[in-house]
Amino acid sequence: MVDTCDVDGCNEAAVRSLAINKVREAGLKVKPSGRRVLLCKQHYKEYKKRRKKLDRLERMRWKNV
Ligand SMILES: [Zn+2]
Numbered sequence: 001m002v003d004t005c006d007v008d009g010c011n012e013a014a015v016r017s018l019a020i021n022k023v024r025e026a027g028l029k030v031k032p033s034g035r036r037v038l039l040c041k042q043h044y045k046e047y048k049k050r051r052k053k054l055d056r057l058e059r060m061r062w063k064n065v
Contacts (some may be wrong), residue, residue: 005040006030014042026050
């Protein structure tokens with residue numbers, strides 16, 4: 001059995017397992033399947049891209065304080 005990506009509508013083979021809240025924070029739509037979700041290569045790339053953007057926003061907020 002091959003694990004598949006937990007993003008809504010995606011059936012690619014999963015390559016990464018991540019904490020669900022982090023993935024949700026990044027704005028990806030994942031099925032509720034416990035505390036961890038599986039991501040395929042493409043969605044993991046997307047996740048990293050979105051995280052980077054979020055981290056940058058967070059840093060900007062810190063600077064303004
Ligand atoms: Zn996927």
